Amino acid sequence: MGSFDYFEDVSLLEGKDETEALNLLKRPTLFKVNGQDNSRAVLVSTLIHGSEPCGFRAFLEEINRGRSYPFDVYFLVGNVAAAKIAPQFSHRNIPDGRNFNRIWCVDAPEGEEELCIAELEKFICSLPLIGVLDLHSFMAKGVSPHSFVVSIDDETLGYAKKFTPYVLKIEAGMGALIEATSKLCPSFVVECGTHNTPEADAFAGEVLDKFFKEFGVLDGSAGEPLTQYVYVNMTNFKVAPSKRVVWAEEEDTSADATLRPDCESLNLSKVEAGEFWGWASSLDFLKAWKGKTAVDVADYFYIEDGKLYLKHSCVPNLMSANEFIAKESGFYLFEKKEA
Numbered sequence: 001m002g003s004f005d006y007f008e009d010v011s012l013l014e015g016k017d018e019t020e021a022l023n024l025l026k027r028p029t030l031f032k033v034n035g036q037d038n039s040r041a042v043l044v045s046t047l048i049h050g051s052e053p054c055g056f057r058a059f060l061e062e063i064n065r066g067r068s069y070p071f072d073v074y075f076l077v078g079n080v081a082a083a084k085i086a087p088q089f090s091h092r093n094i095p096d097g098r099n100f101n102r103i104w105c106v107d108a109p110e111g112e113e114e115l116c117i118a119e120l121e122k123f124i125c126s127l128p129l130i131g132v133l134d135l136h137s138f139m140a141k142g143v144s145p146h147s148f149v150v151s152i153d154d155e156t157l158g159y160a161k162k163f164t165p166y167v168l169k170i171e172a173g174m175g176a177l178i179e180a181t182s183k184l185c186p187s188f189v190v191e192c193g194t195h196n197t198p199e200a201d202a203f204a205g206e207v208l209d210k211f212f213k214e215f216g217v218l219d220g221s222a223g224e225p226l227t228q229y230v231y232v233n234m235t236n237f238k239v240a241p242s243k244r245v246v247w248a249e250e251e252d253t254s255a256d257a258t259l260r261p262d263c264e265s266l267n268l269s270k271v272e273a274g275e276f277w278g279w280a281s282s283l284d285f286l287k288a289w290k291g292k293t294a295v296d297v298a299d300y301f302y303i304e305d306g307k308l309y310l311k312h313s314c315v316p317n318l319m320s321a322n323e324f325i326a327k328e329s330g331f332y333l334f335e336k337k338e339a
C-alpha cells in the first residue's frame with residue numbers, strides 16, 4: 001500500500017510486548033486475520049490517537065489468543081508515529097500534525113496525513129464490513145466510559161447500549177473514522193476510560209469481547225443493555241488559537257478567560273442553565289460548530305458582571321483543564337434524548 005502498511009496475518013506482532021510491537025510498526029498499519037468466510041468482516045481500530053493505548057493493548061492480547069474466526073477480522077493501528085514519540089503513548093498527534101480522527105470523509109485531501117487517511121478510507125470502505133469498533137480513551141479522570149455513534153437508528157443504538165452506560169450521537173462533518181464507516185455498517189467509538197490506566201485497558205478488552213459476541217465473531221452474547229442515557233444535538237466548542245485560557249479558582253486577569261478548574265466533574269452530567277463556567281470579558285475566546293457549520297457561542301453562553309454562565313441546560317463531555325485539548329479538539333455540549 002502506498003501510504004499505510006497492510007499485512008494479511010498478525011505474525012509480525014505475535015508474542016511481542018507493546019513496546020516491541022509498536023517499534024515494529026512504521027506508519028498506519030492494517031492487519032487482516034482471515035476467517036472461514038471472506039464475504040463478511042469487522043474492523044477494530046486502535047491508536048487513532050497516539051496517547052490512547054487501551055485498544056492497542058486489547059488488540060495484542062486478542063491476537064496472542066491465536067483464535068480463528070468465522071469471518072475476516074481487520075485491526076487498524078492508526079497514529080503509529082504519534083504513539084512512538086517518547087515517552088511512548090504520550091502524544092495524541094505528532095507535533096503540528098493532524099488529528100487522525102478529524103480527517104476522514106475529506107473531499108479534497110491535501111498533505112501527507114490527509115492523503116494517507118483518504119487511502120485507508122478507500123480501502124476500508126471497499127471491505128464487506130458488518131461492524132466497526134474504534135477504541136479510544138480520554139484525558140479526564142472520574143468520567144464513565146461512553147460510546148459515540150453517528151446514527152441512533154434502532155440497530156446501532158441496540159448494540160451501543162450493550163457496550164457502555166452512555167451513548168452520544170456525534171454530528172456528521174467532524175471527520176471521524178466512524179463517519180466514513182457508518183455509511184456501510186453500525187460503527188462505534190468507545191471511550192474506555194482515562195488514558196493509559198489499568199481501568200481503561202480492562203474496559204477495552206471487555207468491549208472488544210462484547211463487540212465480537214454481538215457481531216458473531218465469537219459465540220455468546222454481550223448480556224443485558226447497560227445504557228440509561230442517550231445524548232444528541234452535539235455542539236463542539238474550541239478555544240480560539242490566539243486566545244489564552246487558564247483554569248483556576250480565581251480570575252486571572254492576564255488571560256482571556258479563566259475557567260473552572262473542576263470542569264472535568266461536569267462531563268456526562270446534566271448541567272442546568274445559569275451554571276457558572278468561569279470568568280471572561282468577552283465570548284471571543286470560544287468558537288462553536290454544529291458539524292462543519294459555525295454557530296454563535298452567544299446561543300450557549302452569556303457573560304454577566306465579567307462572569308461566564310451557561311445559557312441552557314445541557315450535558316458537557318470531553319472537558320479537561322488542558323489548553324492544548326481545548327484548542328485542538330475542544331469540548332462538547334449535548335442534549336439528553338427524551339425516550
Ligand SMILES: [Zn+2]
Nearest residue numbers: 049052136137
Ligand atoms: Zn481519542
